[in-house]
Amino acid sequence: QVQLQESGPGLVKPSETLSLNCTVSGGSISDYHWSWIRQPPGKGLEWIGYVYYSGSTNYNPSLRSRVTISVDTSKNQFSLKLTSVTAADTAVYYCARTLELGSSSDYFDYWGQGTLVTVSS
Amino acid sequence: QSVLTQPPSVSGAPGQRVTISCTGSSSDAGALYDVHWYQQLPGTAPKLLIYGNNIRPSGVPDRFSGSKSGTSASLAITGLQAEDEADYYCQSQDTSLSAHVLFGGGTKLTVL
Numbered sequence: 001q002v003q004l005q006e007s008g009p010g011l012v013k014p015s016e017t018l019s020l021n022c023t024v025s026g027g028s029i030s031d032y033h034w035s036w037i038r039q040p041p042g043k044g045l046e047w048i049g050y051v052y053y054s055g056s057t058n059y060n061p062s063l064r065s066r067v068t069i070s071v072d073t074s075k076n077q078f079s080l081k082l083t084s085v086t087a088a089d090t091a092v093y094y095c096a097r098t099l100e101l102g103s104s105s106d107y108f109d110y111w112g113q114g115t116l117v118t119v120s121s
Numbered sequence: 122q123s124v125l126t127q128p129p130s131v132s133g134a135p136g137q138r139v140t141i142s143c144t145g146s147s148s149d150a151g152a153l154y155d156v157h158w159y160q161q162l163p164g165t166a167p168k169l170l171i172y173g174n175n176i177r178p179s180g181v182p183d184r185f186s187g188s189k190s191g192t193s194a195s196l197a198i199t200g201l202q203a204e205d206e207a208d209y210y211c212q213s214q215d216t217s218l219s220a221h222v223l224f225g226g227g228t229k230l231t232v233l
Contacts (some may be wrong), residue, residue: 025152035222045159045210047222059219094166101173105155105214106222109178113165 001012002027004095012089012119018082022095022112029053029076033098035108036069036080038091046091050098050106052080085119092116125211125225132231134202141228143194143211154214156194158187160204161208161227170209171196206232 008020011103035050050061051069058069063082071078082089093115096108126144129176145153157176159167169178174194186197193228194213198205211225 030176044227045212045224047224050222058221065202099172101155105157105173107157107169107172107212108159108167109169109172111168 002097002110004097004110006093006095006112006115008117010116010118012085012117013121014086014119015084018080018085018089018119020080020093020095020115020117020118022078022080024076024078024097029071029073029078033100033106034069034071034078035096035098035106037094037096037108037111038089039094039114040088040091048066048080048082048093087119090117090119125213125223127209127211127225127228129226130229130231132233133198133231135201135203137201138197139201139230140198141196141209141211141230143213143225145192145194145213145216153189153192153194154216156187156189157212158185158196159210159212160205161210163207167210180231192211201232203232206230 003025005023012018030053033050033052036048039045049069051057051071057069066083068081095112097110098106099109124146131139133158150199158171160170161167175187184199188195209228213223215223
């Protein structure tokens with residue numbers, strides 16, 4: 001059974017960089033895409049982007065200028081960095097395994113429990 | 122830029138059937154890509170409910186079913202149970218060349 005666990009600071013100051021890790025257990029990080037998805041309190045889901053185990057990435061255009069997602073296969077881990085954060089970036093951040101159905105249909109079958117990151121001074 | 126539109130809320134009594142719609146719109150008016158559905162119980166992470174429009178992952182009861190036609194998709198829940206009360210999200214891809222992931226705004230299901 002694949003399990004994902006997010007880790008990182010729960011509080012980040014405005015204008016600083018949000019950094020989170022997601023550790024994958026019960027399976028290899030290879031041969032899959034891995035995504036970050038966030039959910040502001042009381043609101044809906046927003047896909048941030050994904051990384052392939054090879055390191056290639058795809059980002060939400062609305063966040064692309066501030067986002068970096070990377071993978072460390074030796075640790076079975078992938079990471080999110082979001083720069084220049086504001087209060088609007090306060091959200092529960094989820095990591096998720098991403099499967100492809102056909103050439104352009106991605107979906108998420110395993111999710112982490114989520115971690116709340118608050119942007120505040 | 123595509124948008125997926127869901128009703129904010131639906132409700133039904135135990136044992137009834139409810140449907141949740143997911144309508145796509147884009148500047149090119151193209152058909153939706155495959156649609157996937159997630160159930161989010163209060164305080165928990167989303168759970169994959171339906172993928173590829175109408176495929177249930179192992180362990181999902183057959184009370185849940187999905188369908189898609191053109192620019193719309195639907196999730197149907199039959200034999201409604203109290204534990205079905207949750208938020209439901211549809212998900213697909215942007216129909217532009219970027220094909221980025223899109224989520225609908227979510228629908229709150231209340232079991233009366």
